Amino acid sequence: MRAFRNFTGLVAPLDKNNVDTDQIIPKQFLKAVVRTGLGAGLFFSWRFGADGAEIPDFVLNQARYRGASILVAGANFGCGSSREHAVWALDDYGFRAVIAPSFADIFRNNCLKNGFLPVALEASVVRRIMDGAIEREGYRLAIDLEGQVVADEHGLRESFGIEPFYKQRLLEGLDDIGLTLAHSKEIEAYERAHPSPYPTP
Amino acid sequence: MTAKTLFEKIWDEHVVYQESGQPTLLYIDLHLIHEVTSPQAFEGLRTAGRKVRAPERTFGTLDHNVPTTDRTLPISDPESAAQVEAMQRNCPEFGIPLFALGAREQGIVHVIGPELGLTQPGMTIVCGDSHTSTHGAFGALAFGVGTSEVEHVLATQCLWQVKPKTLEIWVEGRLGPGVTAKDLILGIIGKIKTDGATGHAIEYRGPTISALSMEERMTVCNMSIEAGARAGMVSPDEKTVDYLRGRRYAPQGAAFERAAQRWLSFGTDPGARFDSSHRFQAEQFAPQVTWGTNPAMVVEVTGKVPDPKTMPDEASRAAAARALEYMGLTAGTPITEVKVDRVFIGSCTNSRLSDLKAAAAVARGRNVARGVHAMVVPGSQQVKAEAEALGLDRIFKEAGFEWRESGCSMCLGMNPDILKPQERCASTSNRNFEGRQGPGGRTHLVSPAMAAAAAVEGHFVDLRELDVKPLG
Numbered sequence A: 001m002r003a004f005r006n007f008t009g010l011v012a013p014l015d016k017n018n019v020d021t022d023q024i025i026p027k028q029f030l031k032a033v034v035r036t037g038l039g040a041g042l043f044f045s046w047r048f049g050a051d052g053a054e055i056p057d058f059v060l061n062q063a064r065y066r067g068a069s070i071l072v073a074g075a076n077f078g079c080g081s082s083r084e085h086a087v088w089a090l091d092d093y094g095f096r097a098v099i100a101p102s103f104a105d106i107f108r109n110n111c112l113k114n115g116f117l118p119v120a121l122e123a124s125v126v127r128r129i130m131d132g133a134i135e136r137e138g139y140r141l142a143i144d145l146e147g148q149v150v151a152d153e154h155g156l157r158e159s160f161g162i163e164p165f166y167k168q169r170l171l172e173g174l175d176d177i178g179l180t181l182a183h184s185k186e187i188e189a190y191e192r193a194h195p196s197p198y199p200t201p
Numbered sequence B: 001m002t003a004k005t006l007f008e009k010i011w012d013e014h015v016v017y018q019e020s021g022q023p024t025l026l027y028i029d030l031h032l033i034h035e036v037t038s039p040q041a042f043e044g045l046r047t048a049g050r051k052v053r054a055p056e057r058t059f060g061t062l063d064h065n066v067p068t069t070d071r072t073l074p075i076s077d078p079e080s081a082a083q084v085e086a087m088q089r090n091c092p093e094f095g096i097p098l099f100a101l102g103a104r105e106q107g108i109v110h111v112i113g114p115e116l117g118l119t120q121p122g123m124t125i126v127c128g129d130s131h132t133s134t135h136g137a138f139g140a141l142a143f144g145v146g147t148s149e150v151e152h153v154l155a156t157q158c159l160w161q162v163k164p165k166t167l168e169i170w171v172e173g174r175l176g177p178g179v180t181a182k183d184l185i186l187g188i189i190g191k192i193k194t195d196g197a198t199g200h201a202i203e204y205r206g207p208t209i210s211a212l213s214m215e216e217r218m219t220v221c222n223m224s225i226e227a228g229a230r231a232g233m234v235s236p237d238e239k240t241v242d243y244l245r246g247r248r249y250a251p252q253g254a255a256f257e258r259a260a261q262r263w264l265s266f267g268t269d270p271g272a273r274f275d276s277s278h279r280f281q282a283e284q285f286a287p288q289v290t291w292g293t294n295p296a297m298v299v300e301v302t303g304k305v306p307d308p309k310t311m312p313d314e315a316s317r318a319a320a321a322r323a324l325e326y327m328g329l330t331a332g333t334p335i336t337e338v339k340v341d342r343v344f345i346g347s348c349t350n351s352r353l354s355d356l357k358a359a360a361a362v363a364r365g366r367n368v369a370r371g372v373h374a375m376v377v378p379g380s381q382q383v384k385a386e387a388e389a390l391g392l393d394r395i396f397k398e399a400g401f402e403w404r405e406s407g408c409s410m411c412l413g414m415n416p417d418i419l420k421p422q423e424r425c426a427s428t429s430n431r432n433f434e435g436r437q438g439p440g441g442r443t444h445l446v447s448p449a450m451a452a453a454a455a456v457e458g459h460f461v462d463l464r465e466l467d468v469k470p471l472g
């Protein structure tokens, strides 16, 4: 996994609750057999009209948000399907983190497996960031995972929570499977005590 | 000994490794895979030179992408074909049984798991699919995972998990005539909302839940994810045991009786405590129809399209207004005046035999309304065969419904079964998100009988006003 580095980036506001994974990456992009290149399908039906042209109103199509690396959105972001393609698409497009009041469980898990940071903050704080991104052109945030802080140049400085286990893995970009296989002894012991209920193929 | 919930018993039994303050390493008993969320996982294994740790606990099916028309023809879409081919290469290469096209076991992953007896009480079950919660109907801890976790389970048969909280949903009383398990769960989601159970494993309990059949319990557990839950479950009872007896992958003979005793011991103990609880009275639910673009945007069939102005806060007013615009609906329109273009009876929520019987009872002796295109997609080849043995296919075809091969089909439209922009569909599936069934498509979630009723009338109708005799 890629390690998560502290960074400062442009913020794009997506002022909606319940942004679901079908919106983040529609089904026609799920036919890929690789993890790369999915940025082209990110928010596809919000970004592009039926004729394939960009919909100028949509936030990511506005010149001032080009190159954004932080997305700020409403509550329950990433609800719906388990498709990890949603994270791959956000990542491939150029985002490194999403800030929202809350995340759907599977989506959040998928972020943490891809060196991508989901930052949950109080709704009122998210609102301030959202307003900042809407009102100030070029609004940027600094994200410091080690210190667990997001900050802007206008006095906002908020700490966020993350389980120490996931924080460590993100900072070091550790390979999950490698770590688990270090527990092979325990897994074998479990398997001896609990044999498979199914016939061997 | 302290009283424990079903969830706690399963969790405790599957701990492989635990350090305080860290996620738990849990053993996974059953891993189901399908063609859409697995290719990148196999690629990861290959790159790292890893094997599948427990191929005997891993089963594959082809369901999301596959055509529901003539299976002897090649798959026309090259990308779908490539995904199916990848699965047909990966499974044998890693020693995993695959229920491929043409196999009598093929079907939607959450339909075939129970049907084949793979799903058993007390198990931990995962699949790269959010509706894995369906298997919780058997008293299993079953949840959806992403592709990285699919790869992790393939390689280690374990997962790191943070323990979810427990939520009891207690329902008592009798569901009225025409009110199904689908209406119950839609009604509940309408009340607790799409994030009402985030971070929780739900256990559905109470007399109403006990009275549900296994297939009805599957419908309820299936939609747990639509309330944000990690899992949905029901304590195993005699119905659970009866369902599994004689199934292909269930233990047989004396081993079955021993297993049954063990299964029943997983049920929640009297006095066990949940982190939180909701109580519902079954009589409060009527047949439901969604009007918006998430499953909590739902009203009774006797109701009207709501007015966004009546919503409690700015965010929900904006979301409702946007939903009405997308759905092409006007506030205040009676639901029964909303016309449909398409009807889809299928998906892992409602494509089992009892669902098809309920729909066929409505279709029998009636005709699909002019201008409506209706189709029935059985959840598996086995459901299809059983339905055909009962003559349901004839009832549907005579009424003007299409009768298809098994798969996910128009639930998510990865195959050619999709809505055209602005087409309005009465669907027995589980998600009415924008574009879910095709870009610009408008989905209304309903029960199978309500979908069949909409097909024959051309608009939503209160099923209770039709004269429907159940099939024998």
Ligand code: SF4
Binding pocket: B063, B064, B108, B109, B110, B129, B131, B347, B348, B349, B407, B408, B411, B412, B429, B430
């Ligand atoms: S039927 Fe629909 S919800 Fe169920 S597994 Fe298939 S795509 Fe997912």
